[in-house]
Structures are given as structure tokens and as C-alpha cells.
Amino acid sequence: MASDKFVLLGTEIKKGKDAVLELEVAKLHTRNSLKVPVIVERGKKDGPVLLLLGGVHGDESNGVAIVRDIIRKKYHKPKSGTVICIPVFNVFGYLNLTRAFPDGRDLNRMFPGSKRGSLASQFAYTFTKEIAPYVDYVLDFHTGGADRSNYPNIRCNFDNKEEFELASAFGAPYMMHSKYIHKSIRETIHKMGKTIILFEGGKSLHLDDDVINIGVNGALNVMKHLKMQEGETEIKYDPVYIKKSKWLRAPYSGIFESMVENGAHVVKKQLIGRISDPFGEFEKKIYAPSDCSIFGLNTAPNVNKGDAIYHVSVK
Secondary structure, eight states, X not given: OOOSOOEETTEEOOTTOEEEEEEEEEEOTTSOEXXXXXXXXXXXXXXXXXXXXOOSSTTOHHHHHHHHHHHHTTTTSOSEEEEEEESOSOHHHHHHTOSSOTTSOOGGGSTTOOTTSOHHHHHHHHHHHHTGGGOSEEEEEEEEOTTEEXXXXXXXXXXXXXXXXXXHHHOOSEEEEOOOOTTOHHHHHHHTTOEEEEEEEEETTOOOHHHHHHHHHHHHHHHHHTTSSSSOOOOOSOOEEESEEEEEEXXXXXXXXXXXXXXXXXXXXXXXXXXXXXXXXXXXXXXXXXXXXXXEEEOOSEEOTTOEEEEEEEO
């Protein structure tokens, strides 16, 4: 949004200035207001508006840490354009270290929301009306849920040229084609005619320095690509492109041990894991179904039959 005047949440941020705003989302039982901090930095020159979003799910600590480090390193201060940082979006979940809202709903399945809907739906509605219309680009930072760990990957719609270019500039080890999930923040932003890509890395309630560094460097690359920061993008990986993928599921219940690391490239019939019982009576081997890349791994010590254990590419 190239304009001399930029107003967000009722506050004008002039060129070269910054502001810490508050998005009021709910009232607590104590009658206190629950507010989401929104950190805004505007460059001295006109340019696009970029939103860096963490903590859509309250237990996804890496995403919060990525946006925090971007602020800490002052990468969020653009030479041109405006950077909006929301390190902790789902404040309810973050306070309780849980993925969901107090009403049990997944916030990322409630967009664009409703003014008179559930608590999560009202929260989504406030964002859709008060923040989303004023941004041009969004980087949404996530991690794997439960015990599943995601190898750092950037997700976009390969058929959308601007998304693909932005994801390529990010520079993650894996690039994954991802359709728009119904009622997700990504689908809503896309329908508004804006560009959003999603970063996945690590697992919930766990900080991973490598994942955080890739996320921070990726965000800086995107800002350079958009001419918001000076310099050339620094791509450290030759990305693996994943057009299709699937989860391999546990064929038995028992103790699960992976024989390969997350992010590995494996060949058909390669031994990749084993499942055994705690009494030493049986051990079942798991083999790669084809030549593929593993970019998601279940880290739980015990699994049930049917649990997702490996996220793999499909040719």
C-alpha cells in the first residue's frame, strides 16, 4: 500500500516512525480486556505492508520466537514500506500453552470469522476487519502439532506466481505445494487479493535454534525481495520441491524408533524405522515405500496403529 498516510487500529504511523498498538479481542472473567500487542515499523520511503505473524496456535513456540528474533535483531525496521509484527496472535492458547482456544476451537479454521459467533470466530473476525485489509503480504509461522516435528519448509500454492516467487525468495530447505484450507487465515488472506506464505518448522512446545534461524533469515530474504531492506537475498539451500505428499502410518502399536533423521532423502525399501513391544517379544521393521524425502516425523516414543509417523514426498 503505497500511500503517504498509514492508519492502523485508529493510529496514524508516519514515515520513519513506529508504534506499539493493541488489538482488543475479548473481555476476561475479571472484566479486564485481553489485548494482542501489534508492533508497527514504517520506513522513510513508500513500499508494501508486510505482516509477520506468530502464535496462531498457542503452543507453537518456534513461530513466536522467530518473530521475536526479527524484532530483537531490528530486521523489522524497513528502509521502505511498513512491517507489522504480531509475535503472539492466539494469546489465549499462548497463556495456557495449548493449540486451541478456550472454546476448544482451532483459530485457524474460523476465518473470516463472525461478529456474533464463538469466541474464536469473533477473534478471527476482528483480525479480518482490523488488520488484514491494511497488509499486502503475510508470513505466517507455524510448527508441527502434537509430537510431530516438521523439517523447515515453506508452503505456498505453486500455481500462484507471486506466492511461488515469495516462497522461493524465503529460501527454506523444502518448498511444498499447499492448497488453501477452508476457513484458514491463509484462504481468507488469499481471497482478499493478498499474498501469504506459510513457514513450518519444528514441533509444538519446543524451541529449535536451527528452525528459528531459518525462519528469521527467510523473513529477511523476503524483505530484501520486496525491496523493503537493502541487499541481495541469501539462499543457503538448494530447495527440494514437493508437489504432493502423504503421511505414512504406523502398521502396529508399540514403541516407535526412527532409523533416519527428519529431512532425510531415502530410497525404496530402505529401512527407515521399527516398532516393537515393551516386552521384547516382537519387532516390526518399516521400509520406505518409494524414493522420497522425509520432512515430517513423529517424535513420540509410543504410537498406536494408524498414527501418522512419517510425512513423505510423493512423485
